[in-house]
Amino acid sequence: MDEFGRHFAESRVAVASLLVSLAFLLCAIFAPVIAPTNPYDLSQLQLADALKPVDSPKVVPGEELRVRVTVANGTATFEDLPEGSVIKAITAEACGEKCLDAGVEPADVDLESLQIRGLPPGLSVEGASKHPVQPWWTVAAPADGKARIVAEGAFPSDVSFLAIVKSAPHETGFVFRLGTDSFGRDMLSAILYGIRISVIVGLVAAGTAMVLGIGLGLLAAWMGGTVDAIIMRAVDFMLGFPALLVGLAVLAILGNGIDKVVFAIIIVQWSYYARTTRSVAMAELGKEYVEAAKTLRLSPVRIMLRHVLPNCLPQVIVLFTLNIASAISLESSLSFLGVGLPLTQPSLGMLIANGYEFIFSQKYWISLYPGIVLLAMIVAVNLLGDRLRDLNNPRLAR
C-alpha cells in the first residue's frame, strides 16, 4: 500500500486531482454549513434580487404601509402594523399650537415618501406636494421621517388621517459573491448545494451500479453457459444504447426526482461493471488458487466473494472512479435537458440550463460558474481514475 501511494504521488497531476476531488467532497458534505444561504428555502428568495451580477449587495426593497392614525388629546393611536416590518410605530407629537409632527418609529428609517390623506379641512402638510384634486399631501424623502401637519386656525383636538409610509430600499450587508439567478438565488450557495447533489448522485448511483454489476458479473463468470450468455447479452443490449438516451427514456417514464435520476444512472452503468467483473473474474477463476479452494470444498459463494472478488477489485475500483465522473455528467446532462431534478433543488446541470436563456443578455455568471465547477469536478475525478488505471496496468509498471 505504501508502494502504491508512492507510485501515485509520482504524478503531480494525480495528486492535484486527488486534492481537488477531496475538496469537492468536503464542499458536498459541508454545503449547508459553508453556503451563505439555503437556496432550497423558497421563502428567502425575492424577485428583486433576480439576475444580480457578481459582487452585488443584497437589497431589501422598500415597503409600503397604510395606517389609519387617530390623534385624540395629543396621543396617537393607530392600527396594528404588520409583523417584521421595519417600521415599528407611528408617532404624532404636537409641535406648537397649530402644528402636529407625524412620524415613524424608529426615526432613522430611511423613508422614500410619507403621504397623509384625509385631513379635515383647514389642515395641510408643510412642504408637501398636494394632489391636484384629492386632499392628499406627499412629503418626498422626509427629514427625520416626519411630516409636519399645520392648521390654519386652532388645531382640532381630535383628528384622524391615513398615513401611507414608503420606506426606501436598503442594503443588508450581504453580498452575492457570484451573482444571482433569475429567481434571485445566491449562485454561490446554489453551486455549493449543486456540488452536494452531484456528489451524492455520483457516489450513490455509481456505488449501487457497482454492487449490482459485480454481483451479476461474478454470477456470469461462475455459472458460465446459459446464465453467462443471458447476462452478457443483456450487457451488450445496454451498451448498445447511448447513456443519455436510456436516461431520458427512464426519466420520461418515471418523472423528476433525485431518486429517479439515481435509478436511471444505475440502469445505464451496471453493465460496465458486470462486463469488467466477469472478464477479470474469469481470468482469476483460471488460476490455481481457485482450484485449490475447490479442492478444499469451499462453497461457491465463499470462493467468489472471499477469493475471487478481492482480486477483481482493483480494476473495478478504477472503473468506479471513472464512472463517478460520468454519473455526474449524466445527471447534469439530464438536468440540463429538464428531465433530471426538480426546479426547486437545482443541480449544477440545471443551474447551467437556467442561465442558458440569459447568456445572450450578458448575464453570463448564471451559466459560467456552475459550468466551471462542473468541469473542474469531472476533470479532477477523471484524472484521478486515469492515474489509478495506469497504476493498475501491469504493462506500465516499472
Add this chain to the structure above:
Amino acid sequence: MQQTILEVQDLSRSFRSGRDPLRRLADWLSGIEPPVVRAVENVTLSISPGETLGVVGESGCGKSTLARMIAGILPISSGRMRFRGEPYESLLSRKRDALKIQMVFQDPLSSLNPRLKVRDIIGEAAVVHGIVPRSKIRDYVADLLARVGLPPEAAGRYPHQFSGGQRQRVGIARALAVNPEILICDEAVAALDVSVQAQVINLFMDIKRDRGLTMVFISHDLGVIRHLCDRVAVMYLGRVVELAKTEDLFAAPTHPYTRMLLEGMPRISLKRREFLPIQGEIPSPLAPPSGCHFHPRCPIATQQCRQVRPELREMAPGHVHRCLNAVAS
C-alpha cells in the same frame, strides 16, 4: 487381493468448445460439429493405501486433467471412480469426507491467493469445515508451518513475501490442514530450482512416512518419479500406455514410447551414448491419429497399428502396457 484406496475405471474426459447457447445454435444451424478434445481416454488405475503412484508423460498428454478429475474439481465425461469402495458422487456430496483427497499445485505463486495471509490460506478450510475451532487456529497453523519447515512468523505474511520453495511449502501445508488421505501433486516441483526441488521432495517423503499418505505424483521429470514413486503410469495423448512397478519400468520398459522416454533421460555416465530424440511432434489432441496414438512416431509401428486401437495387456504380474508389437527389452 490388496485393498485399494482409489479405483479409477475407464475414466474419460473430453472438452468441447462453444458452450455458449448462441454459439451452439450457430453450430447447429451451420451443421458444424464442434471439435472435441479427448484429454483423457479410458484410464484405469488402482492405488493401494500408502502407495505413491507416478504419472509421467509429455505436456498435453492429460496428466493434469487426470489429476483434477481425481481431485474431484473437474467433472468427468465417463467412467467411474471409487474411494475406499465408495462411488465418488456420494463421496463428493459430503464435504467433510470429500476433503480426504487434496492437491498440491504446480505454480507456487498462482496457487496461493495473493490477497490472503498465509494463516488464512492454510487455516480457512479447516475452520470452515469445523476441523479446528476458530480460537485454536493460530496454534494449528503454527504446527502445520513447523511441519513443512516454515517459521511460525510466516503465518502473518502474504504469499509474495516468500520464495518459490517456501510458497510450495505453504501449498503443502494448506493441503495437509484438512487431514487428507490422498495427496495429488500436479507437477509440484516442476517450477522450483533443482536444489529447492530436492528439499521439497524430501519434505514429501517425510510427510508420506509420517502420515501414511497415499500420493499421486504427476511429473514429466523421470528422475523425480523414479526417486519417489512405487509404481509409474506413462501417459501418451490421453491414454495410459504403460503401468508398472518403478523398478520394473525403469529396468525393462516395454512400450516403445516409454523406452524412448527413458533413453532420452539425462544420466551421469562417462560413456558416450547415442541420443535419439523421439521423432516428430506430439500430435494435436483435436485430431489424434487412428489406431495406436503413438504410431506416427513409433519405430516399430506396423500397418496394424494404424487401424487397431491397442488395449491394455498384462506383460508380467502388475506390468501392463498398450502396444501390439511390444517385446520385453
